[in-house]
Amino acid sequence: MKIDLDYIIKTFEDLVKIPSPSGYTEEAMAYVKNEFENLGVKFFTTNKGAVYGVIDGEDNDQSILLTSHVDTLGAMVLDIKDNGRLKLASVGGFAWGSIEGENALVHTDSGKVYSGSLLPEKASVHIFAEASEERKEENMEIRLDNDVRSAKETRGLGIEVGDFVSFDPRFMLTENGYVKSRHIDDKICVAIQLGLCKALIEAKEKPKYQTYFYIANYEEIGHGLYHIPENCTEVIAVDIGTVGGTNTSSEKAVTIFAKDSSTPYDYGIKKTMVELCKTKDIPYRVDIARRYGSDASAALRQGKDVRTACIGPGVDSTHHYERTHKDGILASANLVMAYLLRK
Known part of the structure; x- marks a missing residue:
């Protein structure tokens, strides 16, 4: 079955340009629901805002759940400083130095959005001998692109503590197939899930088992998957592989994780997936x-009685300015499809 890679890349580009730090995902989820509707995929929304797409299988007594997440790293306004600049609290796990100099948007409750840049308090080497000091929450700030010089002036814009802050993804597709962007984790895999739905619907194919295409909205902060249908026996996270160091992952391949920081994944599923890769x-x-x-x-830590796996395209510099390749994206989509259609 042919996977529409151009559709996956375009869907990722659309999604990655929609700000969606964990807790602020309504617009991104509306995009996902619209895509499910356009593709003709049944879907429903959980109380916490996650979205399930559902495609019937040859056997509906048993189901498989694929999970990816649309939420990303980001921040919230922690304090409005006397000089009008903003201190931040991180949303998700990243090093502050990884977003130094990045353009940012502050999303107010009124709906107004203000631009700025994330900088260290002592940014200029022409002024501060300490300009090279460690980047950490205490010494980073948002410089707003507005004429504000006091906390009162900043509050006059409607900015308050608790407002969400998102960072410019800087999406780029190179001529030789590299995809560069923040938040490849995990919006590329959301796009892969939608691409799988598109391929199945257009080919009028049914997966072996009923398949849930779950799009999470709180994964980056640890509670993305919190609702699993009763007939579900397998949970497969379609997430990123980690390229670098002594890791074996490659940007041009699908990563099949044998283990993460908390648990080995199901040995039988891993063997099946490896065999499918070899065969195909x-x-x-x-x-x-x-x-x-x-x-x-996370499902296992909740005590769910499911077999698990985690696979996805290899991504370089995860939780920084990330990069992957079309080959790894397509390999990931092809493996999941092969697993869903296996006899």
Whole structure:
């Protein structure tokens, strides 16, 4: 079955340009629901705002759940300083130095959005001998692109503590197939899930089992998957592989995780997926993630009686300015499709 890679890349580009730090995902979820509707996929929304797409299988007594997440790293306004600049609290796990100099948007409760930049308090080497000091929450701030010089003036814009802050993804697709952007984790895999739905619907194919296409909205902060249908026996996280260091993952292959920081994944599913890659000539790597968890392992920590796996395209510089490749994206989509259609 042919996967529409151009559709996946375009869907990712659309999604990654929609700000959606954990807790502020309504617009991104509306996009996902609209895509499910356009594709003709049944869907429903959980009380906490996650979205399930559902495609019937040859066997509906048993189901498989694929999970990806639309929420990203971001921040919230922690304090409005006397000089009118903003101190932040992080949303999700990132190093402050990884977003230094990035353009940012402040999303107010009134709906007004203000632009700014994330900088260290002592940014200029022409002024501060300490300009090279460690970047941490205490010494980073948002410089607003407005004429504000006091906390009163900033509050006059309607900005308050608790407002969400998102960072410019800086999406780029290179001529040789590299995809560069913040928040590849995990919007590329949301796009892959939608691409799988598109392929199944257009080919009028049914997966082996009823399949839930779950799009989470709180994964980056640890509670993305919190509702699993009673007939579900497997949870497969379609998430990113981690490229770098001694890890085996590659940007041009699908990563099949054997283990993450909390648990081994199901041995039988891993073996089946490896065999499918070999049989269908899908480039793959088996890897172990040392500082990583997925919604599949979160399901196990909740005591769910499900078998689990975690697979996805290899991504370089995760939780920084990330990069992957079309080959790894397609390999991931092909592996999941092969698993869903296996006899």
